[in-house]
Amino acid sequence: MALETWLIKVKTAISNKFDVVVKSSAPHPKPKRKCSSVGVLAFEIAGLMSKLLHLWQSLSDKNMIRLRNDSISLEGVRKIISNDEAFLLGLACAEMVENLRLLAKSVSRISKRCDDPNLQCFGQLFEEFANSGRDPHGLVLSWKEMETKIKKMDRYVTVTATLYREMDELSVMESALRKVANINNEHDSTKEQKIVDLQQKIFWQKQEVKYMKDRSLWNRSFDTVTSVLARSIFTILARTKLVFGIGQQQYHPSSLPRSLSASATVYPSDQNPSTPYHFVSGPLNSAKTEENKESAMAADDDDSGFFESNSKILKPPPTTLGAAALAIHYANLIIVMEKMIKSPQLVGVDARDDLYSMLPSSVRSSLRARLKGVGFSASDPVLAGEWREALGRILGWLSPLAHNMIKWQSERSFEQQNLVPKTNVLLLQTLYFANKEKTEAAITELLVGLNYIWRFEREMTAKALFECNNLNGLLNLQSSS
Known part of the structure; x- marks a missing residue:
């Protein structure tokens, strides 16, 4: 009996050891890694998507035709920037590519948090x-x-x-609850009722926020959102190269051809199998001239990358307002003069002095030279009318560039950088690439004309007051006699 008991114990011990060996040698399944959601970065990613949507829309057939027929044909652009269509289209292309590069830089930062190794290498x-x-x-x-x-x-x-608004509303409710809880001078029953009501509202608001998080970018994984962003950026760059004619011929933006079609060539994508990306619009250029070939060869000789070459195009020449860092200042100056020219009778001496203080030394010198020999009298209504017409013509082409400069700058300010651009204003439609000498000549002409009509209005006002005083004096004499 004792021997039988001992054998059973040995058998049990051996069996247990064998089970331990089997369990330890069996491969343990790796726990599946849960993809992290983007969370609060959803708002930044939504901003990136908004900008991509705007970029894609700016490359539509309609906007490409508008760019070709309207934007680069602005009178102000032709007068003080350039009348070379190839150069202007190159600027437009370069700016779009630069905007895309900045977006890609942000996406590259987000892609580092992806699980997919290909997405991690997006940059x-x-x-x-x-x-x-x-x-x-x-x-x-x-x-x-x-x-x-x-x-x-x-x-x-x-x-x-919508999620952002709902979360903001939830924050307001929670703040209101804390304020009510800290009030001590209210009746207990009233205070408790307010707290209960707010708690109920907060509960339902949290449910709404949770629902919106599930539907929005908040609960999407980094891989999911990065895949959407990455593929969109690749496609937009392909579209940009296609419509500006730099996709198939490997042209750089600076080598856009001078011979351009009147509008983008439009054809159904399924009827054009030779197009590599199956887009609707064809390139803006239509002819392969010898000049194009030479430009393409020069571009191929350049060792710098696509984006580096593109950045060089956006560097303003030394003769421009952008190079002199005067584009914004001159835009504000022109807008101030525009208001004064519209209502010269409302311009006081102080406002006139403030305007003069805004002028750089070069404009002051040219203004003094223009005003030499000008008489003190400004009483000719015909001449005043001619000046008004002349100033209206100048402002007709100069003012849009000034307003575009302010719009372009405000949309790229720190406060607005995560919002959707409200306009399709391009840098070539502003004063940034404007010739400094030509712009200052136009500003000087505006100042000379403003000086005359301002003095004319003051003289007419003084004359009217003088005649009114004389009439009152005459009436007083007649009444006293």
Whole structure:
């Protein structure tokens, strides 16, 4: 009996040891890693998507035709910036590419938090695609696929904006609850009722916020949102190269051809199999001239990358207001003069002195030279009318550039950088690339004309007051006699 008991114990011990060995040798399944959601970064990502939507819309057939026929044909652009269409289109292309590069930089930062190794390398892949056109992972979408992505991003942006408002409202409610809880001079029953009501509202508001988080970007993974952003950026760059004629011929923006079609060539994507990205619009250029070939060869000799070459195009020449850092100042100066010219009778001496203090030394010198020999009298109504017409003509082409400069700057200010641009104003439509000498000549002409009509209005006002006083004196004499 004792022997039998001992054998049972040995058998049990051996069996337990064997089970331990089997369990320890069996492979443990790795716990599946849960993809982290973007959380509060949803609002920044929604801002990036908004800008991508705006960029895509700016490359539409309609906007490309408007760029070709309207934007670069502005009278002010032709007068003080350039009348070279190829140069102006190059500036437009360079600015769009630069905006896309900045967006890609932000997406590259977000992509570092992805699990997909290909998405983590987005920055390098995009740089390679920009330089060589290689797309080994097939990130460029077809036209129909991109339109689907656009609708998806638009929906994400809208819902995420709603989430922001709901969270803000929840914060207001919670703040109100804390204030009520800290009030000591109210009746206990009234205070308790207010607290209960607010708590109930907060409960339902939290449910609404939770629902909106599920629908918005908040609960999406970094891989999901980065994939949408990355493919959109690749496609927008492909679209940009196509419509500006730098996709297939490997032109840089600076080598856009001088011979351009009257509008973008429009054809259905399914009827143009030779187009690599299956877009609706063809390139703005239509002819391959010898000049184009020489420019393309010069671009190929340049060792710098696509974005580096593009940045050089946006550097203003030394003869421009942008190079002199005067574009914003002159824009404000022109807008002030515009208001004064519209209502010269309302301009006081102090306002006139303030305007003069805004003038740089070069404009002051040219103004003094123009005003030499000008008489003190300004009583000719015909001459005043001619000056008004002349000033109106100058402001007709100069004022839009000044207002565009302010719009362009305000949309890129720190406070507005995460919001959707409200206009399609390009840098070439502002004073940034304006010739400094020509702009100052126009400003001087405005000042000379403003000086005359301002003095004319003052003399007419003084004359009217003098005649009124004489009439009152005459009436007083007649009444006293």
